[in-house]
Amino acid sequence: MHNDGKSFSVKRKLINAEHRSDPDEANWELAQYLPLHYNEIDRMKTRDLTAQCHISFSTVRASVKAWASTISPTCARPG
Numbered sequence: 001m002h003n004d005g006k007s008f009s010v011k012r013k014l015i016n017a018e019h020r021s022d023p024d025e026a027n028w029e030l031a032q033y034l035p036l037h038y039n040e041i042d043r044m045k046t047r048d049l050t051a052q053c054h055i056s057f058s059t060v061r062a063s064v065k066a067w068a069s070t071i072s073p074t075c076a077r078p079g
Contacts, residue, residue, distance in 0.1 A: 027063040029053035
C-alpha cells in the first residue's frame, strides 16, 4: 500500500470500522487486525486472515466486502 491521500483515507476508514465493531461480533478481531497490519494488506490471503483472526472464510469475505463498499463502491465488485 502506498502512503498517499487515498491510502490514508482507506486506513482511516479501517480504523473507523475497528472503533464501530462490537467485541461480541464475529468480525471484531478482523477489525482489530487489519489496521495493525495495514502495510501487509496487499499480500494477505483470506486463509491467513481466518487463521490469525479465528473467524470463518465467509465472515472474512462478508466483512471485507462490506467495508470495501464503504471505502469505494468499485472495491466491492466481484472480480
